[in-house]
Amino acid sequence: MGHQHHFLSRLDRVSLPHVELALTLYRDHGLVQYLLRCARLPDGAERVAISLDDPACGPFLVVTREGRFVTCLGAGMRAGDLPVITRGQLDGLTEKVADLRARMAAARELAGPKGHTAQLVDRIFHAGPDLSREEFVGISAFRPLFGLEFLRAFFGTVTELDDLRGALLRVEHPKRALTPVLRRYWDLFWATGHLAVLAFMDGRALVESLPEELDLSSSCLAWGASRQGSVALALRGFWGVAKVGKAQLRACKTAFDEAASQLRLVTSVGSLIALGVGHARLRAEVQKALSAPRDLSGAHFPEALLTLFRTTAEAALDEPESAAAAQRSLGARMAVSLTRRLAAGDPLRFEREEDVPEALAMTLPVNTRQSFVDDAEVMALMMLFIPWTARAEPEQLFLPREFIRLVHARWSPEDTMRLLAPLREHYHPKIQAPRQEGPSRKGPCPCGSGEKYKRCCGKTA
Structure with missing residues (x-):
């Protein structure tokens, strides 16, 4: 005393x-x-x-x-x-403690009086797209204990997804025996997005605290999420790159210079945009990297796509407010459409786009189940969402619980097949059989007899 x-x-x-x-x-x-x-x-x-x-x-x-x-x-x-x-350090660390305590309080409330924290954390792997903002806040309270484990789980999930996708892409009409595998793919798919946020919440501090064998400076961290071909997952990957900051700049520049595929290109451009809007001091270097000449001799994408991405990146970096306005407009339209079936007077029903709260309107577009694979328009639109996403608080990337209850739909194997369809077409496009020259054997005979070709002139062909 x-x-x-x-x-x-x-x-x-x-x-x-x-x-x-x-x-x-x-x-x-x-x-x-x-x-x-x-x-x-x-x-x-x-x-x-x-x-x-x-x-x-x-x-x-x-x-x-x-x-x-x-x-x-x-x-x-x-x-x-x-x-x-210093006072600056004191305020910053005090704010982190207050935030952590709020998350711990949320975790205690969600876990219940019996302390079912394991079930809460397990929601990462079984909630699919329905992990709510409230659940995320509660789970994130365990980040100081499980930060490294969240990171390892992220990379482990991506690896397992790659293995499952390699097998499932060749299946167009799955038998019932494949249902558990399809459900596993669905759960891991969305877990990748959840873990991308949890793993990179500490940003630069995480990178500095990692053991030597986990060097993250040599690869673009968004790749694990973005290569799933989903707008929602890619945006969370870009958010993680923005959180890590300057330590990712060299890797993302290299990824852009060496990108030979459409998916690699969109990942590197999106990551560079995230760094530019998330860190003002990196913006000039990002713009320089994106505008530098590119050798496209080994690229498997058209030059027009690169031009589109450069134009979109310039708009996102120079006019983030306009990009945010476009995002809000789309989100408001989505909210009006999704709540139309509710009874008049329901607090979650929005009659007009201007009635939709800002927070909901901004979060809805970054939770879309839309694929961007082989769709230049969707890829460009996704890039316009990056300025808001890169600066968002982690929980803002998740929909509130009451809205998820509204849009929740029971999973079916067809849901997983819809996730896989764009990737199947991308990696294994169907080859159209060459059309034979001359008249069709079952078609009308070109001599004008009115008979089928195979029963007329085709008999002697």
Whole structure:
């Protein structure tokens, strides 16, 4: 109690505007310990000064390495050679703690009095597209414990999806025995999108904390999500790239320079747009990379597609407000259409596009089940959604629970087949049999007899 009593007796050194913050830190030992863990104190530093205002002039709270309070130093008093946690660091870390505590409260509520947290986390792999915003907030509370596991699960899910897709793409009319496999593909497909957000929420901090064997700087992180061919999944992949930031720039530039396929091209361009709109200091370098000449001699896409992407990227980077307006307009139309069957007066029924709340209108387009594979118009539209997506809070990428209840539909094997259809056509296009020259044997004879060709002149052909 000695340290604590001494601290309280020195509070008169702190000016009134800072007293409330000082007392908040004094009463919240867990918060102070978290601040000290994140501060990466130098070895041997037994005490640290927490600045309540100016990093050089204070006032300061002095605490021990374990988080026990020592004293207060008023404005103008020097912290000497003590390591200093600046007010900016304090505010940033305090905001992260408040956010985490809100997520933990959501997790406790969703898990229920019996603490069914395992069932909550398991929703990642079984909710399909119906994982709600509320569930995501609750699950994200476990990120400090499972951050690395979420990342490994993301890459593991993508790998299993690749294996399943390789087998399923050649199946056009699945037998009933394949139903569990089709359901597995469906669950993993949407889990990829959920995990992309959970895995990359910590962005740069995640990359810096990874073990050496998990170097993520050499590959474009959006590829795992975007190669599924889904607008919703690709956008979450681009969001993850934006969260990681500059550490992804070199890999995404290289991916753009080397992109030979349509899917690789859309992934690299989308990732670069996300970096440009998410980080103002990277924008000029992104624009330079996108406008640089490209050797298309080995490319399996037309130059017109590259031109379209460059034009769209320029619009997204230079006019993000216009891109957001287009996204809101589409989302509002979607909301009016999806709620039309509700009874008049229902709070979720929207008669006019202008009645749709901004948050819902912006979230709906980034949750569409639309595929962008081999559809240049959809790919370009998806790129216009990136400015909003790259800056969105993670939970904004998920629909609220009440709206999901409205649009929920029971899964059937045909749902998975619809996911696979664009990819099947992309990877295994049907080869049209060459049309034979001359008249058809079952068609009318060109001599004008009125008989079928095979019964007339075709007899001797």
